[in-house]
Amino acid sequence: MRQYKKVETTELDKVFCNKCGKEILREADFLHVEKRWGYFSGKDNEVHEFDLCEECYDAWIxxxxxxxEKK
Ligand SMILES: [Zn+2]
Structure with missing residues (x-):
C-alpha cells in the first residue's frame, strides 16, 4: 500500500525581460543575473536578480x- 501526500511545487512558467518587459520565449537565450551585494557595498547583503533578452543585452553592452570578451 502506498500513501501519497499533496506537495505544492513551484516551477518556472514565463521569463520577462526586466529592461523592455517583453516575454522571453522558451527557445530564446537570455541573460540571467543574480548578485548578492557585500557588506561593504551600499546595498549590504541585498540580492539583486534580473533577466535581459538578447536585444536588450546587446544594447546594454x-x-x-x-x-x-568573446571566446
Ligand atoms: Zn528586453
Missing amino acids: SDFSIPV
Missing part, C-alpha cells in the same frame, strides 16, 4: 567602454 554596446555602451561599455571596454567591449565584452
Whole structure:
C-alpha cells in the first residue's frame, strides 16, 4: 500500500525581460543575473536578480567602454 501526500511545487512558467518587459520565449537565450551585494557595498547583503533578452543585452553592452570578451 502506498500513501501519497499533496506537495505544492513551484516551477518556472514565463521569463520577462526586466529592461523592455517583453516575454522571453522558451527557445530564446537570455541573460540571467543574480548578485548578492557585500557588506561593504551600499546595498549590504541585498540580492539583486534580473533577466535581459538578447536585444536588450546587446544594447546594454554596446555602451561599455571596454567591449565584452568573446571566446
Ligand atoms: Zn528586453
